[in-house]
Amino acid sequence: MVHSFPNSSPPFVVLLMISFPICCSSSWPWTSGTLPSGDLPIRLRTDLDAVTAASNDYGNLVHEPPSAVLYPSSVQEIVDLIKLSNNCSTPFTVAARGRGHSVRGQAMAGGGVVVEMAALSRNGGGIRVSWSPSLGYYADVGGEEMWADVLRVGLEHGLAPVSWTDYLYLTVGGTLSNAGISGQSFLHGPQISNVLELDVITGQGDFLTCSKDNNSELFFAVLGGLGQFGIITRARIVLQKAPTRAKWMRLIYNDFTMFTRDQEHLISTNINGPNYVEGSLITDQSPPNNWRSSFYSPSDQANILSLLLAKQGLLYSIEVVKYYDNTNIDTIDQEVELLVKDLNFIPAFVFKKDVSFVDFLTRVGRGGEKEEETQTGSWKWKHIHG
Numbered sequence: 529m530v531h532s533f534p535n536s537s538p539p540f541v542v543l544l545m546i547s548f549p550i551c552c553s554s555s556w557p558w559t560s561g562t563l564p565s566g567d568l569p570i571r572l573r574t575d576l577d578a579v580t581a582a583s584n585d586y587g588n589l590v591h592e593p594p595s596a597v598l599y600p601s602s603v604q605e606i607v608d609l610i611k612l613s614n615n616c617s618t619p620f621t622v623a624a625r626g627r628g629h630s631v632r633g634q635a636m637a638g639g640g641v642v643v644e645m646a647a648l649s650r651n652g653g654g655i656r657v658s659w660s661p662s663l664g665y666y667a668d669v670g671g672e673e674m675w676a677d678v679l680r681v682g683l684e685h686g687l688a689p690v691s692w693t694d695y696l697y698l699t700v701g702g703t704l705s706n707a708g709i710s711g712q713s714f715l716h717g718p719q720i721s722n723v724l725e726l727d728v729i730t731g732q733g734d735f736l737t738c739s740k741d742n743n744s745e746l747f748f749a750v751l752g753g754l755g756q757f758g759i760i761t762r763a764r765i766v767l768q769k770a771p772t773r774a775k776w777m778r779l780i781y782n783d784f785t786m787f788t789r790d791q792e793h794l795i796s797t798n799i800n801g802p803n804y805v806e807g808s809l810i811t812d813q814s815p816p817n818n819w820r821s822s823f824y825s826p827s828d829q830a831n832i833l834s835l836l837l838a839k840q841g842l843l844y845s846i847e848v849v850k851y852y853d854n855t856n857i858d859t860i861d862q863e864v865e866l867l868v869k870d871l872n873f874i875p876a877f878v879f880k881k882d883v884s885f886v887d888f889l890t891r892v893g894r895g896g897e898k899e900e901e902t903q904t905g906s907w908k909w910k911h912i913h914g
């Protein structure tokens with residue numbers, strides 16, 4: 529959908545914003561007293577709380593107050609908003625807001641309308657797991673749902689998506705508008721490569737279903753489209769049988785060439801290769817345990833910090849994971865040994881954990897951040913407050 533994108537946006541985004549106008553009634557900007565009557569405006573809010581929340585995000589760098597915020601109770605209300613705006617004369621922007629985990633105002637709409645996707649109520653039907661002979665297992669998921677909830681519901685069926693983000697309190701619509709990357713992307717592609725179908729509300733207010741074979745231009749524009757081509761209200765996401773456990777390792781290097789060579793080697797291992805690979809730097813500013821995860825015991829952390837001091841304050845870390853379940857529980861240790869046996873990390877600086885699949889996927893944000901519940905959920909998660 530059209531949104532006020534930050535200065536770093538390519539020029540075409542700004543042009544789109546202008547040539548793709550959504551307008552409103554002559555009483556624009558609405559104030560609490562001048563909201564048009566009818567079904568739509570009941571969830572439009574112009575009060576300070578609503579406007580302030582919609583003019584901030586995780587980055588806390590850009591603040592662009594909208595004139596109003598829509599808290600939709602149905603997809604139809606978003607359609608109505610966009611149709612209404614198309615019938616008016618003064619252009620204004622509309623932006624879908626997932627959980628506002630953008631860092632430079634991408635989900636803001638200065639002077640326009642922000643659609644708070646979290647308000648969509650589906651009466652518990654926001655995530656539905658199905659199977660078909662042609663597609664296999666998949667989940668139909670509301671664009672407002674968080675990946676943490678997709679994980680929870682999938683696991684109730686022994687299933688899970690194949691491609692993730694590191695942090696799961698992001699919305700499906702939000703990450704599919706970007707790419708959605710994590711350590712599984714080398715194997716399955718980013719999250720946008722694992723979508724079978726979308727429901728999208730276009731800038732004209734048309735509600736369209738699209739896939740690679742049906743309205744394909746819209747499908748490929750919206751996936752990774754930075755919120756510029758429509759509002760995703762449903763995504764059909766590929767599911768596979770979920771593993772139950774993970775062998776989770778961190779390997780430390782002080783030689784950049786060895787570090788990158790080993791990463792390339794790991795992601796090219798076709799037979800019995802890893803399920804997840806990510807690399808990172810360890811510096812004074814980015815210590816071994818940080819907001820992303822507290823992996824190391826205090827003594828391991830002390831050893832790494834001594835090494836960091838000895839190596840001019842810069843080390844490299846490969847994080848590698850192999851999933852397993854009852855089918856390969858007897859061979860997994862051997863598989864892991866084979867995987868790392870020819871790698872060139874600093875001897876003795878290999879650290880291993882054996883955790884549940886869920887504990888691995890929910891590793892980010894377990895460091896004392898604000899605790900919140902999932903939208904639907906009985907599970908409690910640590911949530912990084914954005």
Ligand SMILES: Cc1cc2nc3c(=O)[nH]c(=O)nc-3n(C[C@H](O)[C@H](O)[C@H](O)COP(=O)(O)OP(=O)(O)OC[C@H]3O[C@@H](n4cnc5c(N)ncnc54)[C@H](O)[C@@H]3O)c2cc1C
Nearest residue numbers: 626627628629630671693694699701702705708709755760
């Ligand atoms: C702590 C943290 C960890 C992160 N980890 C990862 C990671 O591991 N991998 C990764 O890829 N990214 C990661 N991100 C970035 C994240 O994917 C994006 O920043 C994105 O903003 C998702 O957040 P959100 O769901 O809150 O969406 P928002 O920030 O609210 O929106 C993001 C963009 O999507 C648009 N949008 C939102 N909902 C919809 C919708 N339904 N339809 C169409 N457009 C929509 C918005 O207008 C905006 O342009 C992380 C961000 C944070 C803050």
